[in-house]
Amino acid sequence: MEVDDSNGALVNKSEGNDFENKGSSDPVVYQLVRVEGDGTLVPATEDDVLQFEHFLDDEKVDLPSIEDVGHVEEFFSNDCILPEKSDLEDGCSKLRSIEIYTQKLGADIEENRIQSLDDSLSSPSRCGVAHGHPPDKVITEQGDNNIAQQDNASTETTKSTVLNDCCSAEKDKADACSRHVDDTSTEPSVSGVNSSVPDFSILRGEVCLDDLTIRELQDAFRATFGRQTTVKDKIWLKRRIIMGLANSYDVPSSGCVVKDYKIVGKDAKQQIPNIGEIPKVGLQAVSLVRDQVMYPGNEGDSPSSSYYQSEDQQGSSKRFKRVPVHNGELQGNLLARQCTNKRARKPTKRYIEELSDIEVHDSTGKLSSPAKRTAHEEVLLKPRISSFHEAESLGTIYPTRKDTLGGFSVHVPYVSRMRRGRPRKDFISFVDKGPSVKPNTNRVHTAIGMMLAEEGEDGNSIRKAYEVPLTVNSETVHIEAVARKEVQNLQTKVYSAPAKPKAKQGLTRKHHRAWTLCEVVKLVDGVARYGAGKWSEIRKLSFSSYSYRTSVDLKDKWRNLIRATQTQLPAQKDGGCPRKINPSIIPIPPSILLRVKELNELQSQGGSFTAPVKFPGQSSKVVQGKGSGFL
């Protein structure tokens, strides 16, 4: 069931059992396990256990309400405990409770899922299944279930789960409508809302694809990959879905059951539980799943609930706090969090756009903003291949940074410099379909990347090359010219959207070039001659030989010089320089700084600009500065 992208985790491992109900007496114990990025299971640490412990306190007090589920979902999507069955002999009832709690969470999440589905109901064919079962009922029944389970557990230190095979009668209980929903979730998801007992078939990660119709398979495909498919080939669909679920390309096309990341034959279900893989922790068995719950998509709004977060433990633990928040508030909180995560920034127009984008999406009721925001955060935190799926499923495609060019594996959506405007559907599909679809383009892509990776003679070629197709750049070195062509090719091929001049992609950063004293002197000289602010003039006349210095650079440098005069000079007067002196950095000669200061004061206060007048005298000073032995 679990879709693991990069560093996430699979969800659970469970022995196949078909106990229909809680009456079962099969001894089951739960073990706390952390799922590492590579899919291996590691025994949970004390901290992990503690993290979940406080859930027990809340458990009976306030069960998550529908308003709460947004948060629950958030929690669930990040760090999940899911039941794991194994043959350990002893169990801790506390942790069992945790597991139970998770069950509730699962059910609640499902409720939420369906509710949001209902809210944003775009397809008339969908039914609000949640109506059939008021949340209270579900929760209550869950509670009953819990009690029974706990009793069982406390007496025999065993636990019976209510796991059902996905093809079992449990599923059949669902009416046609809910069935549809369930089917859509032939993949990582919590399901079985309308039944009083949580359907763990999905949680267990077992999926029967054989019984699905083409339409259902297509739904599952969409849920899995986040995009539509028109393929009607059942086998193909099955393969794709399973591949998507199992991250494997070696998949049989029929009779397959996705189980614990493994594809097993339908009949092989009863076979060997890979106990060996499960490190036994003294007490119990719970599988701690981080980062990886994918919610089944339903008619396009799937991505809204698919909610990946990759944050460190600290960040995740924050999420455990179950603060009852209304969805609206939740949005606000999350938004605020986003703001705090990002560097504080003045709300420029663009920023406002970004924010309002979220709002817009919210207003659609599709709840796509969380996912989008997630993508934002995630991208900033940790590049993950999965981002593409997210983005794709959102219908919003994030551009990637330069490292993209080497190949798909290094595509890193870079949101903060995100392309605005319409999503590049083509690009995503291109990415998704992989090299086989458009191998030519891919090769070109790579080739360009490699070519551009070579630094041009002035060190700016990379950047320029990328900018060229988008802006008009008069300076063109050879490599740039070639690159322009190719990149434009790419643009038309890959990004079918017309390249707006403004749609610059901050793919690369200009090669940093330390300012030499000579340059500084020229700059100061130029300022003295033409006046501060005439940067383009200074550049033309004084920096003609430094093609890599733009007028903006000059302006920035001058600003820095001004700052230096305001800080460095007094400090030098004080005598002691508290900071370590980096020998590789040549301090700007005080004489020059002094002149900068003079120029600045003169030009800023003087109002009427008379810089040229000062030129001769300053020039001589510069000579002095040069001769003062700083270089």
Place this chain on the structure above:
DNA sequence: TTTAGGG
């Protein structure tokens, strides 16, 4: 395009 200014 250039300049000014925040990040």
Place this chain on the structure above:
DNA sequence: CCCTAAA
């Protein structure tokens, strides 16, 4: 250095 807004 980057990114924008404004001129």
